[in-house]
Amino acid sequence: MRGFAMIEPGKTGFIEKADPKVGERDALVRPLAVAPCTSDIHTVYEDALGPRTNMILGHEACGVVVEVGREVKDFQPGDRVLVPAITPNWSDVYSQAGYATDSDGMLGGWKFSNIKDGVFGTRFHVNDADGNLAHLPDEIDPAEACMLSDMIPTGLHASEMAGVTFGDTVAVIGIGPVGLMALRGAVLHGAGRVFAVGSREKTVEVAKAYGATDIIDYHNGGIAEQILAATDGQGVDKVLIAGGDAEHTFEEAVKMLKAGGSIGNVNYLNGHDNVVFNAGDWGVGMGHKTIHGGLMPGGRLRMEKLASLVVNGRIDPSLLITHRFEGFDKIPDAIELMHHKPDDLIKPVVIC
Ligand code: NDP
Numbered sequence: 001m002r003g004f005a006m007i008e009p010g011k012t013g014f015i016e017k018a019d020p021k022v023g024e025r026d027a028l029v030r031p032l033a034v035a036p037c038t039s040d041i042h043t044v045y046e047d048a049l050g051p052r053t054n055m056i057l058g059h060e061a062c063g064v065v066v067e068v069g070r071e072v073k074d075f076q077p078g079d080r081v082l083v084p085a086i087t088p089n090w091s092d093v094y095s096q097a098g099y100a101t102d103s104d105g106m107l108g109g110w111k112f113s114n115i116k117d118g119v120f121g122t123r124f125h126v127n128d129a130d131g132n133l134a135h136l137p138d139e140i141d142p143a144e145a146c147m148l149s150d151m152i153p154t155g156l157h158a159s160e161m162a163g164v165t166f167g168d169t170v171a172v173i174g175i176g177p178v179g180l181m182a183l184r185g186a187v188l189h190g191a192g193r194v195f196a197v198g199s200r201e202k203t204v205e206v207a208k209a210y211g212a213t214d215i216i217d218y219h220n221g222g223i224a225e226q227i228l229a230a231t232d233g234q235g236v237d238k239v240l241i242a243g244g245d246a247e248h249t250f251e252e253a254v255k256m257l258k259a260g261g262s263i264g265n266v267n268y269l270n271g272h273d274n275v276v277f278n279a280g281d282w283g284v285g286m287g288h289k290t291i292h293g294g295l296m297p298g299g300r301l302r303m304e305k306l307a308s309l310v311v312n313g314r315i316d317p318s319l320l321i322t323h324r325f326e327g328f329d330k331i332p333d334a335i336e337l338m339h340h341k342p343d344d345l346i347k348p349v350v351i352c
């Protein structure tokens, strides 16, 4: 098989590999469509995970099952499937404890393009097929189905972790595709006023379409300062973080948060950085402000539930897709777009 890989830190290219072996509970899948993630860029160009060599990239795809192991019950060759970016080991005790994303070690549920080859291959391997794949509903276009792998589950997880509820005032820091889905998650959870923090015109337009009530440009001064001014010094109930960095963004988030508020972070920080915020803004350690950070939950049930949001018109993933490429060989073009992020980009998709 052929795949588009991280050859070494900072270097990508196509490589040839043997087809993965399919265990008794596993599946082999051929991609129908794939999408690159900002996380692929952090991994290749920012040494965020540590060095990887000849590892096929990608964790966003839908596809067609090519082969299944003997114990797989619900999927067979020819089935069109949704594939979550996170494919936990459902037998692990961490899964039983409710932290499937941390099965097989912290963040060990993240296997594609982290601890094994990803989905940018002409074939890719899915562990525990019955537990992790979902049937692709006929109503969902394959390009849009790729948004169910990571962008929708990750964004919605930010609002879940923060516990957004009816009438909350929410700030969403970062309105790339992940932040836009965090914003949509907040709206679906019943948020009242929703501040979207970003600057590019295209993302601002889509943030409004998903339900943002106020736009804050972080180039125009401190984010907390602008949001506190807009709320008569009250601040917000919840902050969802999907952009910015470890050094400045948490400081802003803790500062703008009301006592008792909480933060849901899904931003992939650089493992070499420290998260910094002021203790005074945290009520000198006693302000009942909570920070949650989590990898998107994966697995089949989650995929089926989120697909229902798309099928029933609660989330329109087509607004996220700004660039479409035809052909597997165009994966490098899509990665290049993610690397340099032109102003009109939200998310590229490659139809294989
Ligand atoms: P994008 O780069 O597309 O979006 C980043 C957003 O952050 C943009 O709106 C940008 O604003 C904004 N931003 C940039 N700098 C700042 C700043 N200093 N202060 C405030 N906002 C800022 O990223 P994605 O949406 O693709 O991904 C977001 C993050 O989520 C990434 O780190 C990605 O790796 C991570 N991720 C996490 C997952 C998980 O499971 N937890 C899964 C998938 C992704 P603008 O461009 O408008 O100026």
Ligand code: ZN
Pocket (backbone or CB within 6 Å): 037, 038, 039, 040, 059, 085, 150
């Ligand atoms: Zn991702």
